Amino acid sequence: MTSTQDLLKQAADLASSNPKRAEELYKQILDSTASTSNGSAVNAEKEQSLRDQESALIKLAELYRDQKDASGLAQVITLSRSFMSSTAKAKTAKLIRTLLNYFNSIPNSRQTQIDVLTDNIEWSKREKRIFLKHSLEIRLVSLQLEALQYKLALTRIDALLTELKRLDDKMILTEVHLLESRVYRGIGNLSKSKAALTSARTAANSIYCPPHLQAALDLQSGVLHAEDKDYTTAYSYFYETFENMSSQDDPAALNALKYMLLCKVMLNMPEDVTSLLSIKLAVKYAQLREIESMRAIALAHQNRNLADFEKALRDYKHGMLCFIYTTQLSSDPTIRSHLAALYDTLLQQNLLRIVEPYSVVEIDYVAKQVGQGRQDVEAKLSQMILDKVFHGVLDQGRGCLIVFDELEADNTYGAAIGTLEQVSKVVDSLYAKTVKIA
Secondary structure (H helix, E strand, O other), X not given: OOHHHHHHHHHHHHOOOOHHHHHHHHHHHHHHHHHHHHOOOOHHHXXXXXXXXXXXXXXXXXXXXXXXXXXXXXXXXXXXXXHHOOOOHHHHHHHHHHHHHHHHHOOOOHHHHHHHHHHHHHHHHHOOOXXXXXXXXXXXXXXXXXXXXXXXXXXXXXXXXXXXXXXXXXXXXXXXXXXXXXXXXXXXXXXXXXXXXXXXXXXXXOOOOOHHHHHHHHHHHHHHHHHOOOHHHHHHHXXXXXXXXXXXXXXXXXXXXXXXXXXXXXXXXXXXXXXXXXXXXXXXXXXXXXXXXXHHHHHHHXXXXXXXXXXXXXXXXXXXXXXXXXXXXXXXXXXXXXXXXXXXXXXXXXXXXXXXXXXXXXXXXXXXXXXXXXXXXXXXXXXXXXXXXXXXXXXXOOOEEEEOOOOOOOOHHHXXXXXXXXXXXXXXXXXXXXXXXX
């Protein structure tokens, strides 16, 4: 066993008990192996040196990951460039992906990741590593999308598409068009989002599309149909995605299941939520906090109980959802975009439930029953009357809502007009005959 391998073993043993000393040992290994790989050593020694260097880089990165040290991990990625310059391009791409994935375990590291990716994109451009550059740019766009930096993401996407169309790389082109669709959806431009998704599907149809990419395309299709209030079609896409991801044990399957449950609630079929969670693929997710929150919301929606709905959102605000008017909103834009509509629908149903038995009811009483302010309730009742949800009038002088029975359509006037039209035709016919006789 070489002295470098001894140091690697020693550092690995110290990683949990004395991380500072382990860090020093890994850096020592990197310094010594870098000089060996750059020197005039024989091929066997160089290969062993590169293997040791790669092991030290990964172990040091894991050490920083466990310590939640994003800046330290960024330094490791910068240090890895000397190694990447001495090894095959395919191995380089795999190593940098591995190192970047360690950021996922470090909270609040998004900006550090963006800075590291920007720096490495410039490096790969100088080194003319085109495919590595494209891979890093796709990752950067994903982070900019998460950070809501839509303008920067679109600028990067436009440049990427120009290069990729020249190279005719359909796989990466599909991924970039999918990201473009998600960005346009984020800024609310649904027509361009749909166009980008169509381009992504066109590119995907000309190649073998990996299951995870196909699932991502189906998920985006479901999201866009949900935005159009076509929850039935959206549900079918989410179900396809859920089946695909579950078969691969992909953690993202949970999102697809949440969207399926949301669709059932938005379709006014909350009773289907329980049966949906009893299917074989969904059973393992049924006890998760996020799914429990959707179950509670579905139950509140089924009972048309606004108080239970608000309570469910408050109880699970540290899970998937939180109340639409609180400062801590859901991090999922798809869930968040439908919360207001769901709340508004439930408020409307709750108001209908309260006013149904009355012909005249005080607005203050209605507001007290739903637990909302008088002004908000009055505005909502006014909107419902204008939308002809029920027939009534607000008597603001008395502070009352007067509810009318639904008027039956009176067909007398229509029948009279129809009769007159027929009489007119008869008269015209008789006049035509008299003209012929004359």
